[in-house]
Amino acid sequence: MKSMATRIIIVFSLLICLTGCEDRHEKAAFENIQTVDALKQHSKEFTKRVEKVTDGVYVAIGFGLANSVLLEGDDGVVIVDTMECVEAAGKVRKAFEQITQKPVKAVIYTHNHADHVFGASVFADDPSIPVYAHESTSGYIDRVVSMLRPILTRRSMRMFGNFLDENSLVNSGIGARLNLNQDSTIGIVRPTRIFSDELTDTVAGIQFKLIHVPGETNDQILVWLPDKKVLLPGDNIYKTFPNLYTIRGTMYRDVKQWVNSLDKMRALKPEYLVPCHTGPIAGADNIYRVLTDYRDGIAYVHDQTIRGINLGLTPDELVETIHLPTHLADSPYLQEFYGTVAWSVRSIFDGNLGWFDGNPSKLFPLPPDERARNIAKLAGGGDELQLKAEQAFTDGDYQWAIELTDYLVRLTPNSKSAADLRVKTLIALGEKQSNPNARHYYLTCAAELGQGLTIHQQGNPTPEMVHSFPMARFFDSLAVNLDPEKSADVQQTVQFIFPDSNENYFVRIRRGATEIQPELADTPNITVTVDSKIFKEMLGKLRNPITTIATEFDIDGGKVAFLKFMAMFDPAYEE
Numbered sequence: 272m273k274s275m276a277t278r279i280i281i282v283f284s285l286l287i288c289l290t291g292c293e294d295r296h297e298k299a300a301f302e303n304i305q306t307v308d309a310l311k312q313h314s315k316e317f318t319k320r321v322e323k324v325t326d327g328v329y330v331a332i333g334f335g336l337a338n339s340v341l342l343e344g345d346d347g348v349v350i351v352d353t354m355e356c357v358e359a360a361g362k363v364r365k366a367f368e369q370i371t372q373k374p375v376k377a378v379i380y381t382h383n384h385a386d387h388v389f390g391a392s393v394f395a396d397d398p399s400i401p402v403y404a405h406e407s408t409s410g411y412i413d414r415v416v417s418m419l420r421p422i423l424t425r426r427s428m429r430m431f432g433n434f435l436d437e438n439s440l441v442n443s444g445i446g447a448r449l450n451l452n453q454d455s456t457i458g459i460v461r462p463t464r465i466f467s468d469e470l471t472d473t474v475a476g477i478q479f480k481l482i483h484v485p486g487e488t489n490d491q492i493l494v495w496l497p498d499k500k501v502l503l504p505g506d507n508i509y510k511t512f513p514n515l516y517t518i519r520g521t522m523y524r525d526v527k528q529w530v531n532s533l534d535k536m537r538a539l540k541p542e543y544l545v546p547c548h549t550g551p552i553a554g555a556d557n558i559y560r561v562l563t564d565y566r567d568g569i570a571y572v573h574d575q576t577i578r579g580i581n582l583g584l585t586p587d588e589l590v591e592t593i594h595l596p597t598h599l600a601d602s603p604y605l606q607e608f609y610g611t612v613a614w615s616v617r618s619i620f621d622g623n624l625g626w627f628d629g630n631p632s633k634l635f636p637l638p639p640d641e642r643a644r645n646i647a648k649l650a651g652g653g654d655e656l657q658l659k660a661e662q663a664f665t666d667g668d669y670q671w672a673i674e675l676t677d678y679l680v681r682l683t684p685n686s687k688s689a690a691d692l693r694v695k696t697l698i699a700l701g702e703k704q705s706n707p708n709a710r711h712y713y714l715t716c717a718a719e720l721g722q723g724l725t726i727h728q729q730g731n732p733t734p735e736m737v738h739s740f741p742m743a744r745f746f747d748s749l750a751v752n753l754d755p756e757k758s759a760d761v762q763q764t765v766q767f768i769f770p771d772s773n774e775n776y777f778v779r780i781r782r783g784a785t786e787i788q789p790e791l792a793d794t795p796n797i798t799v800t801v802d803s804k805i806f807k808e809m810l811g812k813l814r815n816p817i818t819t820i821a822t823e824f825d826i827d828g829g830k831v832a833f834l835k836f837m838a839m840f841d842p843a844y845e846e
Contacts, residue, residue, distance in 0.1 A: 360390025
């Protein structure tokens with residue numbers, strides 16, 4: 272039997288799965304890395320600055336991935352969106368204080384994304400100041416501690432290029448870069464003034480109207496300043512083709528709602544438009560034209576995808592045929608520096624019809640290993656497959672080469688020649704990309720395979736942030752880490768009691784299946800009593816798990832039995 276210390280370490284590995292890892296790694300670098308000129312030029316959008324839009328309206332650009340907006344009133348200011356971490360927000364606040372020393376009277380979140388809310392504590396000096404957001408925003412923030420956190424972390428870090436050096440990460444398409452690292456502090460402040468459809472208010476003499484406009488997120492809102500004719504559209508428009516789908520992974524983004532939201536913006540006839548990414552726009556006619564092209568671009572991709580679906584086309588066939596009309600493709604606001612038409616088409620297909628593309632051969636496809644073996648047979652064997660992949664690379668047919676290396680690395684996972692070829696191909700694909708998301712994803716995957724790069728969690732939550740997450744989210748994460756083999760013959764119930772918050776959860780294992788309920792069990796095998804904040808702080812890496820379990824957990828049923836129970840929950844994501 273493993274020692275108690277060993278079992279505690281197993282529990283700690285579970286906590287890492289939920290909250291990240293503390294190992295540090297150097298930035299991945301590539302010799303003589305090439306960059307498409309259009310991507311280099313796009314960096315000019317993010318020259319670090321605070322730009323005056325009109326009297327009392329200023330926008331900080333280039334301090335991170337998103338913008339932060341200062342609205343100056345009579346006796347205070349309102350901050351719209353708060354950057355991706357405390358450190359980035361601190362730099363923005365210092366820049367804003369060069370304009371005015373008036374106190375912050377309110378904060379507005381346009382939506383829940385990390386780059387808009389993680390620095391809020393810097394601006395919320397007074398804990399009583401109102402924080403405005405849509406009624407669903409807090410729930411989406413809670414998804415930070417979610418069942419999909421490990422994979423979303425990996426894919427997000429690849430997409431934003433957080434582990435690439437300066438030469439590889441040119442810009443992030445909608446901002447300079449995502450300024451999150453392992454030393455970053457995350458400081459969310461919970462929304463306190465929420466609404467469903469519309470809310471009109473005045474703070475520090477600033478009259479504003481908040482309107483729910485779902486698009487890039489379901490909780491997206493716009494901020495309308497009627498006296499100044501200023502519109503803050505959140506992330507529903509920025510100077511690049513939008514992420515109708517994001518390769519880091521997301522729920523389906525309702526494209527029709529996005530178009531409707533842009534129509535609401537057009538109807539306001541703003542004279543100033545201040546996106547939360549890229550620079551502001553002035554002039555009513557100019558703004559109306561940009562908004563119209565933007566909504567038309569999205570609507571065109573949606574409508575033509577649905578048309579093609581009804582014609583029986585598969586996603587691959589749709590991607591070949593759907594391209595923006597010339598007048599839209601030429602718009603500087605629809606260049607593919609963030610989203611792409613192809614990714615959008617695939618997402619619209621899946622969002623409307625699901626994964627099955629209609630081809631009967633896809634109903635029960637061959638397992639990946641079997642398909643790889645068959646492809647190798649067609650090529651004349653594994654060595655011939657390697658040669659054909661190398662020839663594709665030599666011919667500059669990088670997409671075919673990378674697809675062939677899919678089979679090679681599956682058949683011979685320890686083959687250095689297959690790995691080297693895949694790395695070379697990933698770099699070549701990355702260098703050709705003007706889309707930063709694709710570039711970063713290719714290059715980061717190349718570094719993972721070729722340089723041993725390990726992706727780990729970025730940012731450290733504050734105690735207040737950890738305390739604010741609902742307990743249910745932590746137990747959701749626990750459930751999806753149950754090892755089916757270790758628990759195949761187990762029937763056991765562990766009761767968790769949190770006296771300070773008056774919460775009770777039981778975790779029941781029934782031969783591989785997990786049931787978790789927010790209540791007391793009839794006859795638990797083990798009962799654990801602990802303060803809810805201590806429990807959350809331990810999962811949030813703010814407390815040492817070994818000493819915390821030893822000193823703070825009251826366990827009826829034996830600590831060894833409890834640790835054996837926890838050992839069945841193996842993390843799916845080890846860093």
